Amino acid sequence: MKKIQMVDLQGQYAKIQAQVDSRISEVLKSAAYINGPEVHEFQKNLEEYLNVKHVIPCANGTDALQIAMMGLGLQPGDEVITADFTFAATVEVIALLHLTPVLVDVEKDSFNMSIAALKKAITPKTKAIVPVHLFGQCANMEAVLEVAKEYNLFVIEDTAQAIGANYTFKNGTKKKAGTIGNIGTTSFFPSKNLGCYGDGGAIFTDDDALAHTLRGMVNHGMYKRYYHDVVGVNSRLDSIQAAVLNVKLPLLDTYCDARRAAARYYNNGFKNNPNITTPKMGNGCEFICENCDCHVFHQYTLQITNGKRNELHQHLLDNGIPNAIYYPVPLHSQKAYTDPRYKEAHFKVTNELIDTVISLPMHTELDNEQQDFIISTILNFINK
Numbered sequence: 001m002k003k004i005q006m007v008d009l010q011g012q013y014a015k016i017q018a019q020v021d022s023r024i025s026e027v028l029k030s031a032a033y034i035n036g037p038e039v040h041e042f043q044k045n046l047e048e049y050l051n052v053k054h055v056i057p058c059a060n061g062t063d064a065l066q067i068a069m070m071g072l073g074l075q076p077g078d079e080v081i082t083a084d085f086t087f088a089a090t091v092e093v094i095a096l097l098h099l100t101p102v103l104v105d106v107e108k109d110s111f112n113m114s115i116a117a118l119k120k121a122i123t124p125k126t127k128a129i130v131p132v133h134l135f136g137q138c139a140n141m142e143a144v145l146e147v148a149k150e151y152n153l154f155v156i157e158d159t160a161q162a163i164g165a166n167y168t169f170k171n172g173t174k175k176k177a178g179t180i181g182n183i184g185t186t187s188f189f190p191s192k193n194l195g196c197y198g199d200g201g202a203i204f205t206d207d208d209a210l211a212h213t214l215r216g217m218v219n220h221g222m223y224k225r226y227y228h229d230v231v232g233v234n235s236r237l238d239s240i241q242a243a244v245l246n247v248k249l250p251l252l253d254t255y256c257d258a259r260r261a262a263a264r265y266y267n268n269g270f271k272n273n274p275n276i277t278t279p280k281m282g283n284g285c286e287f288i289c290e291n292c293d294c295h296v297f298h299q300y301t302l303q304i305t306n307g308k309r310n311e312l313h314q315h316l317l318d319n320g321i322p323n324a325i326y327y328p329v330p331l332h333s334q335k336a337y338t339d340p341r342y343k344e345a346h347f348k349v350t351n352e353l354i355d356t357v358i359s360l361p362m363h364t365e366l367d368n369e370q371q372d373f374i375i376s377t378i379l380n381f382i383n384k
């Protein structure tokens, strides 16, 4: 059996090495290292793939979120609602811009923002909602959009973990995650579903005026060289990373399929176990989820409900099976983001999830032999 990895970037690279190496080498020879043709080509390719009018490449997924909030003109004191159970980048940029983060609880089965909690958190100061498509599963966007419309709020989708996912509305319309709200953001961090070989990110929107604003903002607020109309930042995707992404983007759907196939294999292995909850597929669009493509399994995350999660974590490590606890501490309990307004009772689900979740190896190169070993090791431990 091949050594099991949490994410197998070497195995994936080995299959595309010839194309990647030659494209990188072309960039090196061209010396067009910043804003070169590869970056423009990637922008066009991604616009086409996502079926969105504008892609604005930038330096990473955290910048993408920050620039999105700057582009929408959010002002200090405006309240921005996001999920308590996620990576810190989302709440970090809200705080950096002196906006007021408002964390809300999540749904136990999908790990995504609770719509009931979202509605309760709205005040006259609320300006935007940031649903995070956590672990690759689309948030309940139909419900988020209804709330946003009722209260006239912006929707920024954090798509760092879900690029390639398709959300299906009740009327049958499909849209790519990240193209449903006013703005979508993503990350090309190497371990993300569409990863480059360094840092990278992008912002998506169908709004022409907003796209224009954002393009200046990523480039020092310049719309004409050396004329600075707004306060911007320096946030660029470099040409070498764009070259890697131009090789990998045409493979993204195949990569998503490989992840979904691995997830189904795990689901089957763990089915009907009273101590293990497998991840739900479908979130507001379950009606179509026979062959669901609204989940791209950035992570495959189980809930271990018999109180043995920590022991299982160690047992797997002892058996050479990498695994991770995403996330061990909810954002509302992080030192940087505590707030006297938060009550523990508001975060019942997150507080439970941090003690039950465990993410298993998930990537495009997993094979059945490896998965069989992971599944039997877990079942032997849980059932004993």
Ligand SMILES: *Cc1c(COP(=O)(O)O)cnc(C)c1O
Pocket (backbone or CB within 6 Å): 060, 061, 062, 063, 086, 087, 089, 090, 132, 158, 160, 161, 186, 187, 188, 189, 199, 200, 201
């Ligand atoms: C990875 C990630 C980010 C940040 O992306 P970087 O490119 O690392 O800055 C933001 N949000 C979520 C949910 C992420 O998983």
